[in-house]
Amino acid sequence: xxxxxxxxxxxxxxxxxxxxxxxxxxxxQAGRFQPEYRKIREKYSLFEITHNPEVCTEVTLLPVxxxxxxxxxxxxxxxxxxxxxxxxxxxxSNIGPVISNPIRTLxxxxxxxxxxxxxHIPYILDTVKLLREQxxxxxxxxxxxxxxxxxxxxxxxxxxxxxxxxxxMHSNPEAWHLLMDRLGDMCITYLKAQIEAGxxxxxxxxxxxxxxxxxxxxxxVAPVMNKIFTGVKxxxxxxxxxxxxxxxxxxxxxxxxxxxxxxxxxxxxxSARQQGVTRTVQGNLDPGLLLxxxxxIEKKTKEILDQGMETPNFVFNxxxxxxxxxxxxxxxxxxxxxxxxxxxxxx
Ligand code: CP3
Numbered sequence: 001x002x003x004x005x006x007x008x009x010x011x012x013x014x015x016x017x018x019x020x021x022x023x024x025x026x027x028x029q030a031g032r033f034q035p036e037y038r039k040i041r042e043k044y045s046l047f048e049i050t051h052n053p054e055v056c057t058e059v060t061l062l063p064v065x066x067x068x069x070x071x072x073x074x075x076x077x078x079x080x081x082x083x084x085x086x087x088x089x090x091x092x093s094n095i096g097p098v099i100s101n102p103i104r105t106l107x108x109x110x111x112x113x114x115x116x117x118x119x120h121i122p123y124i125l126d127t128v129k130l131l132r133e134q135x136x137x138x139x140x141x142x143x144x145x146x147x148x149x150x151x152x153x154x155x156x157x158x159x160x161x162x163x164x165x166x167x168x169m170h171s172n173p174e175a176w177h178l179l180m181d182r183l184g185d186m187c188i189t190y191l192k193a194q195i196e197a198g199x200x201x202x203x204x205x206x207x208x209x210x211x212x213x214x215x216x217x218x219x220x221v222a223p224v225m226n227k228i229f230t231g232v233k234x235x236x237x238x239x240x241x242x243x244x245x246x247x248x249x250x251x252x253x254x255x256x257x258x259x260x261x262x263x264x265x266x267x268x269x270x271s272a273r274q275q276g277v278t279r280t281v282q283g284n285l286d287p288g289l290l291l292x293x294x295x296x297i298e299k300k301t302k303e304i305l306d307q308g309m310e311t312p313n314f315v316f317n318x319x320x321x322x323x324x325x326x327x328x329x330x331x332x333x334x335x336x337x338x339x340x341x342x343x344x345x346x347x
Contacts, residue, residue, distance in 0.1 A: 004136040010071040011138050014201060014238035014260050014280050016313035022305060022342035023070035024335050025140070027242075028321030029063035030075045034328055036062055046091045050076050053126040060131055060139075066328060068335045071138050071201070072131065074194070076124060078144025078205055079152065081190050084120035085182075086113045087153060095158060102156035104168070106175035115186045117193035125197040132198035140240075141199030143190050145206035145228075146183035147221045148243075153179075162211050169220050180224040188231035195237045203240040203262070204228065207320075210245030217249050229257045240282060244320050250275050265319035269307040280313035287318045290326045290334075297334060305341055316342075 012019035031037055040049065040059060049055050060075040079089045079097045088100045103109060117125060131139050152158070154165045169176045191202050209221060229239055241253055242262030253261055254277055261277055263269065265286035272281055285304060289297055301316075308314030316338045322331065 007070055007137045010315060011200060011238065013313060013315050014240070016280060016311075018312055020343060021339045022309060022314055022316050024316040024338045025069045025071040025073065026063070026067070026318050026322050026331060027073070029067065029069060029073060029331075030059050031322060032324035033322050033326045033331075034062055034066070036066075046077060050080060050127075051123050053123055053130050056123070056127045057130045057134065060127070061134060063331075064135065064137060067331050068339075069137065071140050072135055073140040073142065073203070074124070074128060074131070074199065076142070078142075078149060078207075080124065081115050081117075081121060081143075081186055082149070082153075084113065084115050085186060086111060089152075097152050098157045099152060100156075102164075103150075103153045103179065104164075106172065106178070109175050109179045109182065112179075112182045114182075115189050117190060121193075125193060128194055128197035128199055138200040139198060140201045140203055141191065141194030141237075142203045142205060143187045145204045145209065145243075146180045146187065146224050147209045147212070148205060148207045149183050150176075150179055151208050151211075162208065166211075169216070173220075176220060177223075180221070181227075184224040184227050184231075187228045191228075191232050192235060195232070195235045199237060201238045201240065202232070203242055206241070206243040206246070209243045209249065210247075212249075214248055214252060217252055222252055222255075225256055233257050238280075242282070247271075250277060260315065262317065263319065269304060269314070270310075273307075273310070280315060281308065282315040282317050284317065284319040285334075287320050287323055287326075290318075290322070290330055294330070294333065297330070298337060301334065301337060302341065305338065309342060 009019045009021060010023035013023050049059055056075050060072050063069055064072045082089050089097050092098050151162050151165045154168050238259040240260040240262055241256060241258045244264045245266060247267035250272060260280040260282050263272055263283035265284050269281050285301060289300055
């Protein structure tokens with residue numbers, strides 16, 4: 001049991017309530033930039049870690065202890081629920097998820113199975129419960145969004161141009177919408193199970209949806225996103241929407257029943273506000289900058305904070321995940337800087 005009082009800055013910022021300092025967490029805050037994580041990875045694969053609640057809890061807690069962040073994110077992958085649906089996936093080092101039976105036909109979509117969390121992924125729910133016993137900051141659960149998941153399922157692995165995905169979407173709309181629907185149901189079931197087990201906020205990663213233009217997004221993706229967030233609306237946990245290179249989709253995202261919109265570094269906080277985003281904004285330091293000198297990091301962070309703190313509903317994060325080359329010390333210093341700068345300035 002943690003003895004420190006519960007730090008609720010993150011949850012308050014998500015809800016737009018007054019709080020003490022700008023909360024900070026980092027996408028991919030547990031991972032290869034940490035020597036301790038690399039040591040654990042010598043013994044266990046990523047899937048072995050996530051199947052073992054004790055080890056998975058330890059990995060999730062590492063950045064909370066080391067960096068002083070205001071939230072923990074469950075250590076898992078967006079592919080975690082895929083084997084239960086009948087997808088044969090392996091996470092390859094430095095590549096990402098690789099799928100041996102990619103989806104190419106309506107029949108393939110129909111063969112996808114339903115996720116039953118307590119039967120298929122009890123270890124994830126056990127990890128959430130263990131974490132809640134030990135954490136003094138909120139725990140964020142997550143899922144991959146249908147488009148991003150479908151891009152892996154259809155391409156068979158990571159992709160630059162998503163041409164199999166886009167051609168499937170345009171030439172086989174019936175199969176595409178069924179795929180979105182099945183993945184959307186999975187997202188609702190999975191998020192509900194995580195929240196019921198103890199997750200206090202959830203983020204939906206639609207990392208690669210920026211590959212679509214706004215028109216295709218509205219037709220092929222927006223309906224399922226609306227269904228997902230409507231399906232989890234009543235659950236008591238802020239919902240965060242995130243994608244990379246998706247500034248042109250802000251108007252669409254702004255229609256979703258979400259509490260927080262996550263931005264990458266291409267869209268400034270001010271420009272999102274000017275485009276009518278009034279809810280909580282999360283972001284958006286360029287993760288590449290973490291490899292630059294501290295002066296540069298500090299300068300850009302101040303700019304982001306000055307924009308973010310114009311309203312009380314702002315969460316500091318990176319615009320995407322931490323790269324393995326980053327020094328843990330840099331993230332520790334950055335966290336302390338955000339806390340100090342935001343508690344000094346009167347809002
Ligand atoms: O943020 C966290 O600390 C929680 C853990 C987390 C992982 N993956 C662990 C992981 C989260 C939230 C994810 C989400 C995820 N996975 C996304 C959405 C977020 C994003 O980055 O856009 C995506 C697209 C994936 C798919 C995936 N898994 C990729 C592209 C990779 C990278 C390949 C590589 O080796 O760089 C992975 C592997 C992965 N997921 C690692 C970790 C810690 C590295 C695996 C290792 O230890 O070798």
